[in-house]
Amino acid sequence: DQQVKQNSPSLSVQEGRISILNCDYTNSMFDYFLWYKKYPAEGPTFLISISSIKDKNEDGRFTVFLNKSAKHLSLHIVPSQPGDSAVYFCAASIIQGAQKLVFGQGTRLTINP
Amino acid sequence: DGGITQSPKYLFRKEGQNVTLSCEQNLNHDAMYWYRQDPGQGLRLIYYSQIVNDFQKGDIAEGYSVSREKKESFPLTVTSAQKNPTAFYLCASSVTDLISNQPQHFGDGTRLSIL
Numbered sequence A: 001d002q003q004v005k006q007n008s009p010s011l012s013v014q015e016g017r018i019s020i021l022n023c024d025y026t027n028s029m030f031d032y033f034l035w036y037k038k039y040p041a042e043g044p045t046f047l048i049s050i051s052s053i054k055d056k057n058e059d060g061r062f063t064v065f066l067n068k069s070a071k072h073l074s075l076h077i078v079p080s081q082p083g084d085s086a087v088y089f090c091a092a093s094i095i096q097g098a099q100k101l102v103f104g105q106g107t108r109l110t111i112n113p
Numbered sequence B: 001d002g003g004i005t006q007s008p009k010y011l012f013r014k015e016g017q018n019v020t021l022s023c024e025q026n027l028n029h030d031a032m033y034w035y036r037q038d039p040g041q042g043l044r045l046i047y048y049s050q051i052v053n054d055f056q057k058g059d060i061a062e063g064y065s066v067s068r069e070k071k072e073s074f075p076l077t078v079t080s081a082q083k084n085p086t087a088f089y090l091c092a093s094s095v096t097d098l099i100s101n102q103p104q105h106f107g108d109g110t111r112l113s114i115l
Helices: none
Strands: A010-014 A019-025 A032-038 A045-051 A056-059 A062-067 A072-077 A086-096 A098-103 A107-112 B004-007 B010-013 B019-025 B031-037 B043-049 B064-066 B076-078 B087-094 B110-114
Touching (some): A010 A019, A019 A086, A032 A062, B010 B019, B019 B031, B019 B087, B043 B064, B076 B087
Parallel strands (some): A010 A107
Antiparallel strands (some): A032 A045, A086 A107, B004 B019, B087 B110
């Protein structure tokens, strides 16, 4: 039962344009959503998060949008840079005795010069 | 620099052998976690620990064991009972696991392969 899904395994975007990564979830009890970025042979790095009571959070070139009614969130990166090429994981957080993060499968973003 | 150190980076196991993956953090975090990543899949939780001398099973604990004798250390043993141990293993920590908005910080992982 995949509670968090990233349906696009890969995405290719031209440098300078906008990258949009999508994530869908099924459990309405998730109360925080996080995005992580991962380079090969390294651990994921926290990028940005959003509370379930918000619909937008912005940090520099990164903006996360949350649509609770659709159970959908997206990460926008603008402008996209070559260093943004990585795998991006969306994760949903819930407290069940302790915090549990449920991860999507990841989307590989490639920024082309 | 504060962070999470996992060792070794690459590990090979023979059939029927137990191996232990090391995870050390100097962030003074209370909570620590072990995840497994397989190709094309997200991270899946193996075990987590909220405080010293306490740990709980995650979603895929079978064939694994852990200990938490010190706050900064959370080693994972992959036992011979784990039938498909080849994967990338990630250790993480967070200040506390009782607040939902705490990001978990990850080490650089250990890639385990079967000979």
